[in-house]
Amino acid sequence: xxxxxxxxxxxxxxxxxxxxxxxxxxxxxxxxxxxxxxxxxxxxxxxxxxxxxxxxxxxxxxxxxxxxxxxxxxxxxxxxxxxxxxxxxxxxxxxxxxxxxxxxxxxxxxxxxxxxxxxxxxxxxxxxxxxxxxxxxxxxxxxxxxxxxxxxxxxxxxxxxxxxxxxxxxxxxxxxxxxxxxxxxxxxxxxxxxxxxxxxxxxxxxxxxxxxxxxxxxxxxxxxxxxxxxxxxxxxxxxxxxxxxxxxxx
Amino acid sequence: xxxxxxxxxxxxxxxxxxxxxxxxxxxxxxxxxxxxxxxxxxxxxxxxxxxxxxxxxxxxxxxxxxxxxxxxxxxxxxxxxxxxxxxxxxxxxxxxxxxxxxxxxxxxxxxxxxxxxxxxxxxxxxxxxxxxxxxxxxxxxxxxxxxxxxxxxxxxxxxxxxxxxxxxxxxxxxxxxxxxxxxxxxxxxxxxxxxxxxxxxxxxxxxxxxxxxxxxxxxxxxxxxxxxxxxxxxxxxxxxxxxxxxxxxxxxxxxxxxxxxxxxx
Numbered sequence: 020x021x022x023x024x025x026x027x028x029x030x031x032x033x034x035x036x037x038x039x040x041x042x043x044x045x046x047x048x049x050x051x052x053x054x055x056x057x058x059x060x061x062x063x064x065x066x067x068x069x070x071x072x073x074x075x076x077x078x079x080x081x082x083x084x085x086x087x088x089x090x091x092x093x094x095x096x097x098x099x100x101x102x103x104x105x106x107x108x109x110x111x112x113x114x115x116x117x118x119x120x121x122x123x124x125x126x127x128x129x130x131x132x133x134x135x136x137x138x139x140x141x142x143x144x145x146x147x148x149x150x151x152x153x154x155x156x157x158x159x160x161x162x163x164x165x166x167x168x169x170x171x172x173x174x175x176x177x178x179x180x181x182x183x184x185x186x187x188x189x190x191x192x193x194x195x196x197x198x199x200x201x202x203x204x205x206x207x208x209x210x211x212x213x214x215x216x217x218x219x220x221x222x223x224x225x226x227x228x229x230x231x232x233x234x235x236x237x238x239x240x241x242x243x244x245x246x247x248x249x250x251x252x253x254x255x256x257x258x259x260x261x262x263x264x265x266x267x268x269x
Numbered sequence: 270x271x272x273x274x275x276x277x278x279x280x281x282x283x284x285x286x287x288x289x290x291x292x293x294x295x296x297x298x299x300x301x302x303x304x305x306x307x308x309x310x311x312x313x314x315x316x317x318x319x320x321x322x323x324x325x326x327x328x329x330x331x332x333x334x335x336x337x338x339x340x341x342x343x344x345x346x347x348x349x350x351x352x353x354x355x356x357x358x359x360x361x362x363x364x365x366x367x368x369x370x371x372x373x374x375x376x377x378x379x380x381x382x383x384x385x386x387x388x389x390x391x392x393x394x395x396x397x398x399x400x401x402x403x404x405x406x407x408x409x410x411x412x413x414x415x416x417x418x419x420x421x422x423x424x425x426x427x428x429x430x431x432x433x434x435x436x437x438x439x440x441x442x443x444x445x446x447x448x449x450x451x452x453x454x455x456x457x458x459x460x461x462x463x464x465x466x467x468x469x470x471x472x473x474x475x476x477x478x479x480x481x482x483x484x485x486x487x488x489x490x491x492x493x494x495x496x497x498x499x500x501x502x503x504x505x506x507x508x509x510x511x512x513x514x515x516x517x518x519x520x521x522x523x524x525x526x527x528x529x530x531x532x533x534x
Contacts, residue, residue, distance in 0.1 A: 027407060148405065150367030170367040177409050178361055224362040227320045232423065233350040233379030235343075241374050241387060 020180055022088070029145040034078030036142065040250040041151035042158050047257035048143045054261045055135045058268025061124075064131045067264060071138045078146050089141040090134055097133035101126035149173060154242065167238045171225075179218060186210055270329075271296045271431060271462055272317060277326035279312055279486075286312040287323065288486040294464065296430075301477035301494065302466040305508035309486035310466035311358065314433045317464065318355045351380055354424035355433040360416035364408040369400065369419050372408070376427045394426045398452065414445035421449070425456060432456065434465040438472070450475055470498060470509060482507055 030037060036044060055067050075085055110121030143152065153166050153173075190206065198206070246254075272294040279287040286309045294300055302310045315321045316328060319335045328335045330349060340346045354376075357363045366372040370391060377387045395401045400418050403411065411419065417437065424432065437453065438446040450472050453463060465476050473480065473494045480497045482490040484507045490497065497503065504510040 024410070027410065148368070148407070150371065150407070153367065170371075171365050174365060174367060174408060181409070221362065224357065224359070225365050227315065228355075228357055228363045228365065229375075230320055231318050231350070231355045232376035232427070233347065235346060235379070239378040239381070241371070241378055241384065243370075243388070 020177060020184075023149075023177060025084075026145050027148065029080055029084075030148045032079045034080070034146065036074060036078040036146035038249070039253050040244055040246055041147045042155040042244055043246075043250050043254045043257070044143050044147055045152060045155040046158065047254070047261070048139050050257060050261035051139050051264070052136050054264035054268065055132050055139075057265055058132075060268045061127060061131065063264050063268035064128070064135055067135050068131070068138065070260070071135065071142055075138075075142055078142070080142065080145050084145070085138060085141060089137045093133040093137040094130060097130045098126075101129040104129070151244075154240065154244070157240070157242065163240045164238050166240060175218075175221065175225075178221075179214060182217060183210070183214055186213070270294070271298070271331065273327075273329040274316075275327050275329075277316065277323045277328060279316060279321065279323040286486050287316065289326070290486070290488055291326075292481055292488055292491070294462070297460055297462055299462070299476060299478045300464040301473055301480045302464065302483060303468065303470075303473075303480050303497065303507070303509060304466075304483035305468055308483040308507070310468075310483055311435050312486075313483070314355060314435050314464070314466050318353055318433055319349060320355075347380060350376075351427060352430045353433065354427055354429035354431070356417075356420050356424050356435065356437060358435040358439060360413075360420040361408070363420040363423060364411075364416060367407060369395070369403045369406050369408070369411070372419055373423050373426050376423060380427065390426055394422050398422045398425070414441055414448075417441060417445070417449060418452075421452060429461075431462045431464065434463065436467055436469075437465060438467075438469060446472075468509060470504070473498065482509075 051067055051070075055064055058064050058067075072082065072085075075082060104125045105118050105122040108119050108122035108125050110119035112119055113123065147155075150170060153170050156166055156169075157163070187210075190210075270293050272292075274290055274292050277287055277290045278285065288309075290313070302313060304310045312321070316323060317335075319328075319340050322337050330353070333339065333345065333349075335349065340349065364372055366375055373391045373394060374387050377390060382390070392401070392404075395404060398418050398421065400415065400422060403415060403419065408416065408419070421437075432453070434453065438449050441449060453465075453476065456463075463476070467473075467476070477494050480490075480492060480494055481488055482497060482503065489507060490500070490503050501510070
């Protein structure tokens with residue numbers, strides 16, 4: 020919930036990426052991620068990383084935030100997968116150790132690609148309101164109903180998280196002794212049951228609220244995006260960069 | 270006649286929420302549905318809005334029957350939804366879109382208004398309800414009062430002839446309550462029909478010119494607000510007022526039924 024709130028705040032800041040059309044950012048993020056995934060050159064992957072850092076700086080996104088929210092997770096998870104490759108990939112040993120040069124190279128590709136992709140995705144999430152990201156999916160011909168359901172899912176996941184948090188605090192306020200693991204499990208299960216019941220009740224009410232305002236099974240979406248000259252310029256610059264990275268990374 | 274209910278009964282899970290109810294509501298009237306919790310007020314609003322349907326009896330809106338079958342007809346459904354708007358008690362139920370703008374635009378989009386008209390109308394209603402600054406805000410970042418205003422805007426944008434309000438001032442601070450009542454009273458220059466379900470008697474005379482009192486799903490009384498408020502036995506019987514212990518300046522303590530707001534008038 021804190022991350023979602025933080026992202027909403029950073030998306031409202033005055034920065035380079037915040038001022039661009041969401042569709043340009045979504046398409047550019049995808050293009051850059053593809054360029055990183057296709058690249059067989061570590062320098063190209065490094066260049067994309069440097070570009071992302073530069074964009075973050077120009078968009079008032081602190082590097083410390085990216086490090087904590089994006090890089091740490093990417094390094095831990097891709098590192099866990101990559102570490103065995105350092106030892107099991109056949110090749111030249113590094114200073115007589117079980118590690119090989121080829122293994123290190125493979126592991127570097129895996130982790131750096133993961134770090135690049137995560138940085139790009141976080142940059143998009145921290146500079147674009149979630150609702151705009153969802154609406155932008157329409158440029159990839161994602162059906163309207165899917166976009167609307169995703170938006171509603173996010174909205175109600177946050178609401179139910181708030182409810183779960185309140186339930187947890189109300190339980191905490193009435194608890195005196197430490198609970199045994201078995202009691203904790205029982206409480207967790209009963210809380211899940213209550214939340215499920217609330218969810219079912221809420222979904223019924225939401226459906227009625229939609230019907231009340233004219234919903235009859237088909238959803239419509241208002242596309243209020245407008246491309247300005249700077250958006251076209253940014254789209255051209257990102258497309259050219261992505262193409263150059265793909266060519267140089269071959 | 271705006272709404273005419275004849276012998277309407279609605280049951281769910283073995284409980285009779287509305288019991289053989291017959292009443293008539295005139296066009297342009299301001300109605301209060303009074304009753305304690307569980308008296309059937311919210312259920313009646315949902316029946317009036319064609320969201321649920323009774324097991325027996327009928328509801329007619331401007332002469333046309335409001336039934337599941339009739340609401341399958343596109344022309345009737347569009348006209349009915351355009352004419353009748355409902356604000357739910359829990360605003361979180363009604364705020365299902367990612368932003369305030371999308372929320373208010375939802376109704377007009379479903380009724381297939383032109384895009385330029387939707388943009389103009391949404392901006393106009395947001396400004397009128399003094400929530401233009403919340404245009405791009407996500408619902409989870411709104412206060413309780415702001416959520417109620419957005420929920421109201423999402424219905425008023427359609428400019429319905431009838432507004433159904435379920436406890437519109439519940440869980441609001443006194444200032445937001447008063448602003449909400451002002452908004453409801455100002456809407457449509459006072460010419461529209463407003464049906465409010467409430468158990469708050471404090472602002473009854475401000476929001477209604479006719480009251481229906483429900484108890485256990487049955488209509489137990491109807492009349493002008495002043496005559497309903499004067500009938501202390503009725504109010505006590507239907508749990509709308511209660512006796513509680515309290516002190517006076519002179520220091521004595523006793524208990525008797527209370528209706529604080531009315532005594533101050």
